[in-house]
Amino acid sequence: MYGLQIIRNADLEELRELGSGTFGTVYHGKWRGSDVAIKRIKKSCFAGRSSEQEKLTKDFWREAQILSKLHHPNVVAFYGVVPDGTGGTLATVAEFMVNGSLRNVLLRKDRSLDLRKKLIIAMDAAFGMEYLHSKSIVHFDLKCDNLLVNLRDPQRPICKVVLDPREVGDFGLSRIKRNTLVSGGVRGTLPWMAPELLNGSSSKVSEKVDVFSFGIALWEILTGEEPYANMHCGAIIGGIVNNSLRPPVPETCDPEWRILMEQCWSANPDIRPSFTEVTDRLRAMSAMLQSRAQAPGS
Template sequence: MVETRNDSLPSIDLSLGDLDIGSLQIIRNEDLEELKELGSGTFGTVYYGKWRGTDVAIKRIKKSCFAGRSSEQERLTVEFWREAVILSKLHHPNVMAFYGVVQDGPDGTLATVTEFMVDGSLRHVLLRKDRHLDHRKRLIIAMDTAFGMEYLHSKNIVHFDLKCDNLLVNMKDSSRPICKVGDFGLSKIKRNTLVSGGVRGTLPWMAPELLNGGSKKVDVFSFGIVLWEILTREEPYANMHYGAIIGGIVNNTLRPVIPSDCDPEWRRLMEECWAPDPAVRPSFTEITNQLRVMSAAYQNKAHAHKPS
């Protein structure tokens, strides 16, 4: 998640001094219990644990993330704290809660502490064949995601890496799944790039205009791909070579194949979201309104089919 700012302004070399770290909760390492490793990547390792008895996800960031010349180390450190401050100020039921930062980890490493979602990523839930997601539940998950994204965009925050791996789910209530927008690791540090440091986002979900900057509408494009994932439970372009995917993105011609039995309204929304021209794509406010209408229509149909 990245806060957008006017790029025409000269970049100022900012020290930590001008950051409002006062709003940030600093969590002591001794107050955390690590119980289980959930996954690791280039940026570090994520654990399920407890913070004073509450379930949390603890992300330990590798020291190597802050490697490089001292000026680069300073820039990345400022970037980390700036993003932590932004994330700590976000409060929405469909955005994963950010609790705070650990400064005194092993070897002086940094960590972030966030809300723990019991079923992990939406990707994980979609891959589980024992979990039946009917049309109503798929609509709920899509709506939750859209509400979370609408809130982020209202705060001028562009996610840049929206996909099922970064959506977190709680299926405890079998009739009402809960989905929240998350992002494992702070985005600037763990960026998946085509060219080192050049392009944000992960290829199959990436809007073509990201190759030359991009706007809030890049998230709308990615949301269209997420709708396809929720529908098919598959990963886009799974059988294609990376080179062919890059070519399709550059030419702005690559889109996943929509199943023939797809609900017409769902199809229309997907196609609007991944329209080649960003200006034509709906905003998340328009998307949430469309999903509300789809949900109401589905409920009316379900009631009409119930035996009296």
């Protein structure tokens, strides 16, 4: 079907629940002897009038097909769809990342990530995003919750961007309205949303909405905090739209990191760099840090 891998429910083994959200529940499981992430999708995701149900189901299959064709070391691999879940529910099977989301890693302060590791993580995420944009795919929901990590190698963390069939914004199919306020469920994502998504200037919406989100994610990686944690939605929306609200940059922030972060979250999409430029600049920062570490007397 659609050239997609169809996976039988009987071939899956669920080991433990990893988390649940609006769209469903994710489990760590096994498929053909390998560790995988199994996402059981709630039936309510496809609710509505029969014509609406049909459209949502069709969208899901089409977007799953797009995901199955993506192959990049910094994008979580999508293996296939399970059409015969319990009670006729759908599920997806994807690559399992041992340490889960970067947000969870940052919350657990016991895992100290130095600047070198933070740069590697940011670079990995930017490489993944550069690839998605090269395929005309806009994420629309980039944040540390959607960056998955493997920290098994103490020297080299690995970070990958995760996409969901319910979250693919394919520009060829102009899925621009996917994550605007209309679709609800915006609360958790608000701090990462570019002003043009919130102020109704949808003609200006481009892949640069992801660059804005990446700027906020850089701040998360830097501080380990959640942006605007104690603020109400209304105040956040107002602040982003009138450009008076951005997360506070710590005094100790590396100047290059600060410049990049502030350009990424610029109110003007034209000022925001492309992900190709972002990866170049992060690479240069990484090289500079390395040469400083190797300098005599350092």
